[in-house]
Amino acid sequence: MSLQVLRKRKPFVTCEIKFLTSGNTTNLTNHLESNNDKKHTELTETRESEKSAKRQKQQESATKQLMLQSSKQRTHGYGKSLCHASFDRTLVNMLVADFQPASIVEDEGFARFLKVIDERYQPPSCRTFMRDHLP
Known part of the structure; x- marks a missing residue:
């Protein structure tokens, strides 16, 4: 074996077998699956818990983002949108229909x-209500 190949081999502490490393854990995983069920189960459980934690963190991040957007909408009003104009017209209709003073606003x-x-x-x-909305 060449010196480079020997340098790439790393010992597996549990059973002292040296595996060729190539940037991933496939060889180790395959060895554990075939020779050491207990260690393989531990590895699988660890990976699943890490995936679960990552998923939960992503969901929390998405929830925070939605809350931020919702908060921003609540604090920024409607401006001069159609919705704001519709509310104003409805308010005028209510005041006129119920003979309410404009000061109620x-x-x-x-x-x-x-x-x-x-x-x-x-x-x-x-x-503004008297000037712009009432005849």
Whole structure:
């Protein structure tokens, strides 16, 4: 055998057999499977637990990402989107139908009610409401 091949062989501590290493553990795994069921079972269980831990970590990361996106949506409101305009029109219709004053949009109780319905909707101020939404 050449000197290079001898250098690539590493001893397996359990049974003192030297295996040719080529960057993977296939030779060792095959040896354990055929000669040492107990060690092979330990190796398999270790690999499975490592895979399980990795999967769990990936799932936790994905969950954190979804929570981050959800949090970002809650804190960034609607801006001037169609959804915001639809809420404004519905609010105008409610005020007109129920003969409510426009100042209701600045009442503390109404603000709490809106936060329960949709955290992202920010109603216009009373002045803006009177100027832009009521005829």
